[in-house]
Amino acid sequence: MTQETVADHLGIPRSAVSEIETGGRELSAVELLQLSRLFGEPMEHLLGTAAHQPDEELVMLRAEEAVDAPARAEVRRFVARCADYQQLEEWTGAVRTPELRQPRAILSSYPQARTLADEERKRFDLGVTPAHQLLVVLEDRVGIKVLAQPIGSHLSGASVFSERFGPAILLNNSNTPQRQIFTLAHEYFHLLTRGRVKGSKGAQPVHLCEPPTPGVSRDAGEELANQFAAQLLMPRQHFVDQIKQLAEDKKSLSNSDLISLARYFGVSVTAVVTRMAMLNMIPSKVARETYADPELRQSVKAQAGEQVLEPTRFKRLAVKAYLAEHISRSRLAELLDVNTADVDREVKRFGGEEAGRDVPFVMPR
Amino acid sequence: MSLSLCLADADVLIDGAKYGFLQPLLRTHTIGVASTAFAEVKFYREENGDKHAIDLQPVVTAGTLTIVYGTAAELQLVYARGVSTRLGVGELEALSLVISRAFAFCTADQLAVKTLLDLGCYERWIALEELLACCTPPQKVPDSKYLRSTIESRVRRTK
Numbered sequence: 001m002t003q004e005t006v007a008d009h010l011g012i013p014r015s016a017v018s019e020i021e022t023g024g025r026e027l028s029a030v031e032l033l034q035l036s037r038l039f040g041e042p043m044e045h046l047l048g049t050a051a052h053q054p055d056e057e058l059v060m061l062r063a064e065e066a067v068d069a070p071a072r073a074e075v076r077r078f079v080a081r082c083a084d085y086q087q088l089e090e091w092t093g094a095v096r097t098p099e100l101r102q103p104r105a106i107l108s109s110y111p112q113a114r115t116l117a118d119e120e121r122k123r124f125d126l127g128v129t130p131a132h133q134l135l136v137v138l139e140d141r142v143g144i145k146v147l148a149q150p151i152g153s154h155l156s157g158a159s160v161f162s163e164r165f166g167p168a169i170l171l172n173n174s175n176t177p178q179r180q181i182f183t184l185a186h187e188y189f190h191l192l193t194r195g196r197v198k199g200s201k202g203a204q205p206v207h208l209c210e211p212p213t214p215g216v217s218r219d220a221g222e223e224l225a226n227q228f229a230a231q232l233l234m235p236r237q238h239f240v241d242q243i244k245q246l247a248e249d250k251k252s253l254s255n256s257d258l259i260s261l262a263r264y265f266g267v268s269v270t271a272v273v274t275r276m277a278m279l280n281m282i283p284s285k286v287a288r289e290t291y292a293d294p295e296l297r298q299s300v301k302a303q304a305g306e307q308v309l310e311p312t313r314f315k316r317l318a319v320k321a322y323l324a325e326h327i328s329r330s331r332l333a334e335l336l337d338v339n340t341a342d343v344d345r346e347v348k349r350f351g352g353e354e355a356g357r358d359v360p361f362v363m364p365r
Numbered sequence: 366m367s368l369s370l371c372l373a374d375a376d377v378l379i380d381g382a383k384y385g386f387l388q389p390l391l392r393t394h395t396i397g398v399a400s401t402a403f404a405e406v407k408f409y410r411e412e413n414g415d416k417h418a419i420d421l422q423p424v425v426t427a428g429t430l431t432i433v434y435g436t437a438a439e440l441q442l443v444y445a446r447g448v449s450t451r452l453g454v455g456e457l458e459a460l461s462l463v464i465s466r467a468f469a470f471c472t473a474d475q476l477a478v479k480t481l482l483d484l485g486c487y488e489r490w491i492a493l494e495e496l497l498a499c500c501t502p503p504q505k506v507p508d509s510k511y512l513r514s515t516i517e518s519r520v521r522r523t524k
Contacts (some may be wrong), residue, residue, distance in 0.1 A: 031437075084450065087450055342410065
């Protein structure tokens with residue numbers, strides 16, 4: 001990050017940034033807070049008073065170099081939040097042993113990814129439309145820390161496996177809830193298969209998922225993750241049956257049919273059309289033309305409604321920690337990203353029975 | 366800096382605007398606010414959710430409320446004591462100013478008060494009821510959380 005960027009952010013001349021760097025000018029608390037937000041680093045890290053950061057997270061910071069500075073700051077903020085999350089779990093007696101079942105074989109083909117999806121759907125009894133409960137299952141049953149932050153347009157999401165705080169997924173909440181659900185399933189695959197995908201980069205402490213770029217071949221793990229997500233969220237047989245049912249009396253599906261299907265499965269229309277192409281129900285060219293159709297996009301927008309996808313376990317634990325007097329009111333406001341004046345409202349939303357709901361889930365044997 | 370300056374936390378100022386004791390408080394006492402806490406005081410909400418903006422700029426301009434800018438070095442003193450994950454930045458800055466510049470601190474947060482105790486600065490804590498009792502005419506405490514006895518019993522419980 002350049003001195004100009006930092007100077008702009010702090011509202012001070014570039015020469016003042018230079019003086020701060022050389023120790024010629026003292027940094028104020030407000031400036032330190034602004035820098036903390038700019039870099040996504042906790043203030044104690046910037047002050048050098050935090051505990052040593054584990055090696056795998058330092059590797060992560062190197063892995064992030066591919067993305068732009070604001071997204072990098074958000075990913076760092078995510079990692080810091082995961083450490084807060086772990087601390088909240090410890091204070092509230094809600095520490096989980098994650099129930100991630102790694103596949104025994106090294107995955108190398110689409111059918112293997114799809115089989116894994118079927119196994120996971122069955123393991124968690126997710127039914128034929130898992131999108132509607134996947135977030136709750138991953139947060140409350142599997143024990144994955146899921147957080148949502150705006151991370152720009154370069155990243156769909158990220159997943160991290162840390163010795164310090166376990167598995168975690170970051171969703172880009174600038175995207176639609178339907179797209180976030182697909183990202184959730186996609187990242188879940190990466191956490192399940194860490195280092196067990198043939199031809200991929202191998203086990204990485206952090207995985208950053210960028211949207212596909214036309215003409216650029218992606219890591220083998222990315223393609224398998226998409227196959228996994230599609231099969232998990234839109235199980236083949238049920239998907240085909242639904243389309244057959246819709247198309248019974250007509251030759252083609254209308255935009256409204258596609259939107260209904262997407263709503264039924266809880267995914268985006270793009271995911272539905274891509275799934276149809278994956279299953280050879282339509283040629284890829286038709287799929288591309290369909291989701292580029294302005295009329296369809298307009299209809300999707302008009303029917304989008306006010307749906308949101310909100311991971312809540314972190315917030316419930318933060319409120320629980322506040323009610324049990326482990327954290328102060330203003331710290332709760334920071335953790336929930338709200339103004340102090342709105343804390344009572346959030347306590348009502350995430351407190352009470354909700355805050356006390358954190359009962360460990362016993363996995364079926 | 367005057368030893369008599371009392372830092373108020375964001376909640377005290379927000380409630381002051383909400384319950385109407387801010388002006389009497391500022392008229393009677395030398396009140397300051399840590400810079401990061403000041404940034405938090407933007408609005409209050411009525412019980413029905415209605416939002417009302419708080420504009421502290423006129424009282425800052427008039428000199429009846431002082432924004433105090435802590436330094437990173439002062440903050441470091443508090444962070445080094447390992448309390449940062451429990452308190453907000455505004456409270457941490459205020460605590461750093463209490464330690465390094467010997468200010469008093471008015472807060473109803475028992476964790477902040479407990480930290481003052483741990484840092485050996487308990488006598489610098491002032492309960493809001495004590496400030497409001499000195500107002501002319503004396504003001505009513507809007508919530509029992511601002512009573513010394515309430516906070517002290519909570520601090521004892523978390524010892």
